Amino acid sequence: MDSLTSPNRRTLLKGAAAAALATSLPVAGSASAAPATPPGPVGSRLTLPSGLQTGDVTSRSAVLWSRASGAGRLHAVLHALDSQGERLTGNGRRRGKGRGHDGRPITLRGPWATADTDFTARISAEGLPSGTTFETELFFEDENGQRSEVGAGRFSTAPGKRSDGAQTFVWTADTAGQGYGINPDVGGMFGYETMRSCSPDFFLHAGDTIYADGPIAETLEEPDGAVWRNVVTDEVAKVAETLREFRGRHSYNLMDENIRAMYAEVPVIATWDDHETTNNWWSGEVLTDEQYTVRDVDTLAARGRRAWQEYQPIADVRALSQGSGFEPTRIYRQIERGPDLDVFVLDMRTHKGENTDGLEQHATSIFGEEQLQWLLHGLRRSKATWKVILADLPLGIIVPDGEGQESISNAENGAPLGRELELARLLSGIKHQGTRNVVFLTGDVHYCAAHHYSPERAAFTDFDPFWEFVAGPINSGSFGPNEMDGTFGPRVDFQKAGPEMGSPRDGTGQFFGRVQVAPHGEEFTVELIDANGDVQYTRTLTPEG
CATH class of the missing domain: 2.60.40.380 (Purple acid phosphatase-like, N-terminal)
Known part of the structure; x- marks a missing residue:
């Protein structure tokens, strides 16, 4: 496999980061x-x-x-x-x-x-x-x-109209999940330093920017028996319920030197998912988890969203104004990145319906009508060669939630039902309006993968073939791989996962993606890379039309 940095270079990076963290941050068992x-x-x-x-x-x-x-x-x-x-x-x-x-x-x-x-x-x-x-x-x-x-x-700034349009970016998801926080022993969240070493023009965070529902303790036993040590604060010691606790989750991540170094020189484009509030939530849900004294998810989500917006460098965020309270901004948005690239950021959490079995004969919400029409309109008007859709949930991966389904898929390979009907409308609309060169990037499932979707293999056939690439986690427990739903004809071109609940310690089960857009958009090269910088998979796409 190719490597972004030599083993000696990686060792030096981790060693230097560990030394800096050891002298600048409190660790497990410290007095304060x-x-x-x-x-x-x-x-x-x-x-x-x-x-x-x-x-x-x-x-x-x-x-x-x-x-x-x-x-x-x-x-x-x-x-x-x-x-x-x-x-x-x-x-x-x-x-x-x-x-x-x-x-x-x-x-x-x-x-x-x-x-x-x-x-x-x-x-x-x-x-x-x-x-x-x-x-x-x-x-x-x-x-x-x-x-x-x-x-x-x-x-x-992004390339201008007279530029050749070449640029590079990285994406991932899942930061500080499953109790794996900032560990000075391993150099902190060193996957961020590996991404920074790629010298990307920008960074896409596909959600789960924090884990508000996952307490971070001083120590955690890893699956192989090793002991993971965390920097700890009062706000991360329990599930987040108050606004102060949600804010504390975001400020905790920014205590990590790797994250701060990357964010100082690599612009971020972020969306949110469930763990900015609590696991697999939907609007109107009432929690039964005994860790929570606040059981109303809508109350938690409002606090989580406010803290997320306060800590993200996103456009048009409104803070408290005189007497009117906090006004949330729209999370889904289009970021123009020059003549050959537009990024469409989705919000698949705000309008998400209950996690049922997904077998409803009528469409149930994942995008919401307004967002669906906005996306189709934006794709139709886009003159960029490549249209990247940043999705916080995968399209064809089955993600169970008890007896229900968390993502779009319903684990049935037949005609679209439930949330799949909204996705079918999107894919069909993209085809009929003649939009070309659409690529989906996502995370959420804690492993990396490349999926090709084609009507030739699908139960629903009214769409053009496309690619979906999955990356993450960057500093969380590893899981997967999951089964695929056949409704939209996915083929698994590649997938790799770390051990169940595996820690970020050795970096081999932590992943991000790197995309290189060639001059004039003539190629779109995707690499899936582990946190050590070792390239696991490469696919180069060429534009159609």
């Missing part, structure tokens, strides 16, 4: 664990306890995010770089067209970060030049005008 709630300023100066992030970056815009240790107003300074990675000087030697190309830094002032948003804040930067790399400086100013520490990062 670091609080997930931000500490007060050191002296009179604010700090950035959760680093910085950039997200939803297009050819003309970006969202800049950070979190302060106390109340302060977010500021950002963007310095455009030339092709040699040097700052543009503004002296005429590297002068170009467009704001940010003449050497003048772009300065932006954002909102106040207060306790109402857990001291998080974001800035939407608009009108940026395409195909440009920026060094970023983010800081807060307190009410006295004193600046916080400065967080440094970088990002690149």
Whole structure:
């Protein structure tokens, strides 16, 4: 198998990360664990306890995010770089067209970060030049005008119309699940460092960005008897029920040096799934799990969604406004990535119906009508060569939930029923409107796989063949592989899973995907890679039409 980094390089990366974690983070059994709630300023100066992030970056815009240790107003300074990675000087030697190309830094002032948003804040930067790399400086100013520490990062806007459109991105899912949190013994969540070492232009997180329903204890016995040690905080010690506990799950993950290093220089495009709230939830559910004192899932989901939005660098997020409470933004959205790539982010949780056996003669909800029509309309209007659909649930994998089904499939190979009817409408609509080169990327099931769907093998035949690629987990227990439902004719081209509930310790059961879009979109190459950087599978697609 190919490897992204040599074994010595991987060992050095893990060793360096482990040393950094050992000196900077509390570990199991320490006298006091670091609080997930931000500490007060050191002296009179604010700090950035959760680093910085950039997200939803297009050819003309970006969202800049950070979190302060106390109340302060977010500021950002963007310095455009030339092709040699040097700052543009503004002296005429590297002068170009467009704001940010003449050497003048772009300065932006954002909102106040207060306790109402857990001291998080974001800035939407608009009108940026395409195909440009920026060094970023983010800081807060307190009410006295004193600046916080400065967080440094970088990002690149998507290619412009005159570019060859080449770019690379990675995707995965499932962070800090099954009790596997930040373990200094193994260098923390080192799969994120492996992804960062790929130098991707952006990162897709396919959901389960946290595990709000999975307590993280000081120690956990692995299936082979080894003991996994976790950094712990008060907020992760039990299932999340309060807003503070949900927020604490997100700030916990950002204590990991690997995640913070990646997010500082790789823009993220994220969606959510079930574990941002609780396992396999649907709207209206009443929990029977005795771990919970709050049994109403809708109450938990509202708190989980608020915390998720506060901690994600996504566009159009609204925080608390005067007297009106928190207003959730729409999670499904389109991210334009230049002439050869559009990313369509789905939300398959908000509109999801009850987990029945899936055998209803009528359509039951997984997308909801508004999202379904939005997706078909966006795909029809897209002029990009490749249309990537980021789905938080797989299409043809059977995912049981007790006597019901968690995903779209119903474990019957016949004509579409239940949720499958919505998927059938989507696939049929894509075919009849003439949309080509649609690729589904997903996670959720804790193993990696490549599936080809074709009407020649299917019970439902009114669709064009397409590919679905699955990646994850990146720092959670491993499972699978699962059985496939034959309704839409999937063929398993590849699949690989770690041992049941296997830990992230050796990286061989943790996976992410890497996609390389060739110049002018002439090829779309997908690799499935383990957390050590070893390539497990490669498939190159060429565009149709």
